[in-house]
Amino acid sequence: MRIRCGKSQANSEVQMHCIPHTPPSQHAPNWLPKPRFQAFSSLATTISPLAGYPDYLLVDVALPGPPSSLVFLSDLHWNGRELPRFQRLANAIRNLEPDWLVFGGDACVFMDTVPGALEWLASLTAKRGRIAVLGNREAQIPWLDHDFWKDLYQRIGWTCLFNEVLDTGDGPLFFGTEDARYGHPDWNPVQQFFAISGTRPVISISHNPDTAADQPTSTFLGNLILCGHTHGGQFNFPILGPLYTSSRYGRQFYHGWAEREDGTLMLTSSGIGESGFGFLHHRLHCPPEIVRIQFHS
Ligand SMILES: [Fe+2]
Secondary structure (H helix, E strand, C coil): CEEEECCCCCCCCCCEECCCCCCCCCCCCCECCCCCCCHHHHHHCCCCHHHCCCCCEEEEEEEECCCEEEEEECCCCECCCCHHHHHHHHHHHHHHCCCEEEECCCCECCHHHHHHHHHHHHCCCCCCEEEECCCHHHHCCCCCCHHHHHHHHHHCCCEECCCEEEECCCCCEEEECCCCCCCCCCCHHHHHHHHHCCCCCEEEEECCCHHHHCCCCCCCCCCEEEECCCHHHCEEECCCEECCCCCCCCCCCCCEEEEECCCCEEEECCCCCEECCHHHCCCECCCCEEEEEEEEC
């Protein structure tokens, strides 16, 4: 696997709401203390805010598989503001011309921001398919069931997965989980695809990294798990790190790479939107980012 941290455009402003936080209480011993791939998080967090936040950091990942490309973004937290930044971001994503576009959830802040969030997602393009999972922001609305969200995403040309596998034929195989906090994640549907994981990439999408961290090593999680939710800490002090991470595992999976003892990789992105109130409604030493995976035979 090859990782390269890309550059981005300069000057953007950032903001947003707050997610209920559970203090860290767990540690997953079956994940290695030092994953092989650290470049992403360390580079991302050393960008100086004095130089102006970038619209995004582009993280490039190379994986074995039938030649194609995938762009992953998460945590839009659409609030109807910052339109110029999100317009630039949409343009940048379209210019990457990915085969697959994957969204990791938390599209909106509240229900009334769902239409704007979906309009923005609809404006993004991919050559072969667009796949999403729900975040806690959507999953916590108790009167909206899976059919509602599936239909909504289908209307804008996206496929929303709830503990389901999407077999793309000759491309990657995608598995999307329900949200850890307000859903019922179930990894059983992807177990049968362990046998093909050596020949075709199996990419799992889980809004919250806790969903994967909760599993024993005997559970197949795919070749790579793409997560968001934690916003990379969002408000990170130099040296000291984040104020909190919104993960039951504290800082174990809050940003960047994690590697399980069997070689399974998990990438937790800082996402593109923000949450929080007042002065915490910003990013500090934690630029927004998108991930591009390029499969090579
Ligand atoms: Fe989020």
